[in-house]
Structure formats: C-alpha cells, structure tokens
Amino acid sequence: MTPSIAELLDTARVVALPMTTRFRGVDVREALLFEGPQGWAEFSPFVEYADAEASVWLASAIDFAWNEQPAPLRDRIPVNATVPAVAAADVVGVLARFPGCRTAKVKVAEAGQHLSDDIARVRAVRDVMGPLGRVRIDANAAWNVDEAERALHALAEFDIEYAEQPCATVEELAEVRARVKYMGILIAADESIRKAEDPIAVARAGAADLIVIKAQPLGGIRRALDIVAESGLPAVVSSALDTAIGLSQGAALAAALPQLDFDCGLGTGALFVENVAKLSPVDGSIPVGRITPDEARLERLAASADRQDWWRERLTRCHALLSD
Known part of the structure; x- marks a missing residue:
C-alpha cells in the first residue's frame, strides 16, 4: 500500500546536517524524514538525482515506515x-x-x-x-x-x-x-x-x-x-x-x-x-532497532524555508511516480 501524499507531508521534517569534513562534495547533508505506523523513515536521495531514481528511495522509506520488516538475526x-x-x-x-x-x-x-x-x-x-x-x-x-x-x-x-x-x-x-x-x-x-x-x-x-x-x-x-x-x-x-x-x-x-x-x-x-x-x-x-528523532534536534537542524519547500515538492513528484 502506498500512503497518500497528505499522509507523508503531515509528519514530514526536512533537516540539514553539517558535516565535520567535506565528503564526496557534500558539506551539509539534507534529508526528509516522515513517520508511519511502524516508525520513522528517511527519504534522502542526493540532490542531483532525477525523480525516477529518487522515487526508488521513496519506495524504500515508505516500506520501512509502513510495513513490518524481516526479523533480525543479530542485535x-x-x-x-x-x-x-x-x-x-x-x-x-x-x-x-x-x-x-x-x-x-x-x-x-x-x-x-x-x-x-x-x-x-x-x-x-x-x-x-x-x-x-x-x-x-x-x-x-x-x-x-x-x-x-x-x-x-x-x-x-x-x-x-x-x-x-x-x-x-x-x-x-x-x-x-x-x-x-x-x-x-x-x-x-x-x-x-x-x-x-x-x-x-x-x-x-x-x-x-x-x-x-x-x-x-x-x-x-x-x-x-x-x-x-x-x-x-x-x-x-x-x-x-x-x-x-x-x-x-x-x-x-x-x-x-x-x-x-x-x-x-x-x-x-x-x-x-x-x-x-x-x-x-x-x-x-x-x-539494531528503530530510532525516533529527538524533537529538539529536529528543530535545531531544520533546513531553511526554501530548502524545505524544495524537498516537499520533490517528495510530491516522486510520490506521483510511485502512484502511477
């Protein structure tokens, strides 16, 4: 089941994490997080990826947030x-x-x-x-x-x-x-x-x-x-x-x-x-185990308003590809 875009946007949080050292050309790592019935998941395809490739990352995030995962064999x-x-x-x-x-x-x-x-x-x-x-x-x-x-x-x-x-x-x-x-x-x-x-x-x-x-x-x-x-x-x-x-x-x-x-x-x-x-x-x-983000950290690491808009628009486009 693919949840509606409204369900995803309802809990969506966009963060910008500064890095200690530049890594693969990245100084700040951006990601969109959302919560489903099973817990929190992450949608963070690199910014240069086209929507078709990024939609695979969204499918992964939805599966992790909405569906029970395979049983762990180690902790x-x-x-x-x-x-x-x-x-x-x-x-x-x-x-x-x-x-x-x-x-x-x-x-x-x-x-x-x-x-x-x-x-x-x-x-x-x-x-x-x-x-x-x-x-x-x-x-x-x-x-x-x-x-x-x-x-x-x-x-x-x-x-x-x-x-x-x-x-x-x-x-x-x-x-x-x-x-x-x-x-x-x-x-x-x-x-x-x-x-x-x-x-x-x-x-x-x-x-x-x-x-x-x-x-x-x-x-x-x-x-x-x-x-x-x-x-x-x-x-x-x-x-x-x-x-x-x-x-x-x-x-x-x-x-x-x-x-x-x-x-x-x-x-x-x-x-x-x-x-x-x-x-x-x-x-x-x-x-091994589910992680819940810390609310104070989410607020401290929140991306700028324009970047939040960019990620929400990207999420919407990729969701439309999955729905199609």
Missing part, C-alpha cells in the same frame, strides 16, 4: 570507520571519531588529487589501525582499468582488504579483478549494484568478490536481501550518508542477512557535527 552490527579524502595529517583526528572500529574504509581517487595523496592517506590509516586492523578503499568508479591496476599495485603494501568500485562498468571491474587477483585484493561492487538496471550482472560476469548494498537506493530491505540471495556473493551493508534514521534501516538490513562476513559501512553518523538522534559507533558497532 548489533560491527561497522567500519570512514575516512574522507583528507590530508594524511588529518587521519588521526578522523579515526578518533570511530572508537573501537577494527576496519577503516578510505576514500581515494578524489577529483583534484593524485595517487600520491591516496598513498599518503592510506599509509596514515594503516599506521593508526596497526597490522591487525583492516583497511579497505573506495574509488567511486573514478579510475579506468589501467589506473586502477597501477593504484592497487601501489597500495598493495598496506594490506588492502578490498577495493570498492575501482571502475565504472561491469566489464572494467571484471578486467581489474583478473589483473589484481595475484595481489590478494578483493573487488567489491557498489554503483554497479545500486545504480544498475540489472544488479545481478556483476555476479554473472564474475566481476566482483563481494557486493555493497544500501537499503534506500535498492528500494528497501526485502529487495536488497533478494539481490544478495540471487547474486550468491558476500555482502557489505553501507549507508548513503544517511541520518540516524536511515542508518537504523541499514542496521535492520544487516541484521537480517543470513551471513555477515564483513564490517559494515554504517558508522557514518560520526561524520556529522550533529545528528537527529544518537547513533554513532560504540566499541566498533551500532545497535
């Missing part, structure tokens, strides 16, 4: 620290925001930076994490095949757990995976899952060792679980720079997975100066 989710494309000197400060995390994901291939910046950043992360920590990297599809091979060869000395979406296409991922297999670096697919018309194409092509799944972009927890089952690959649940509400949906997805072999990217609440509720890593994990 806490181990999470990784997330290191934006900061200078190597800033790594210690970033990692301090993720107490107890045994894994760190490092952003690389940032526009305007060079491989030398990535090497310095990853080296700094490895120094902090120590030999027993796990270090993974995320290029967000920014490299071509040759660039990816060169970068991974340069970064291999830091014992990389996996490289997330080093290239854009499934064919490129398959080629990179074949070239770096001898290094022992796994290849993970993210954009090739959440932005693909056929998210199983990666598995069929043998282009990845594991997949990264996110509840909002995939249309909800059940569809994400179906994709994992059909792919037959291990899965890492990650966030789309969600508020605490969206992170709680990600935790519900991770809690419902039959197997959870990797730490999840659900500790990103630590990247905000303030969130709508407390949900940052404690002892390297976050709890």
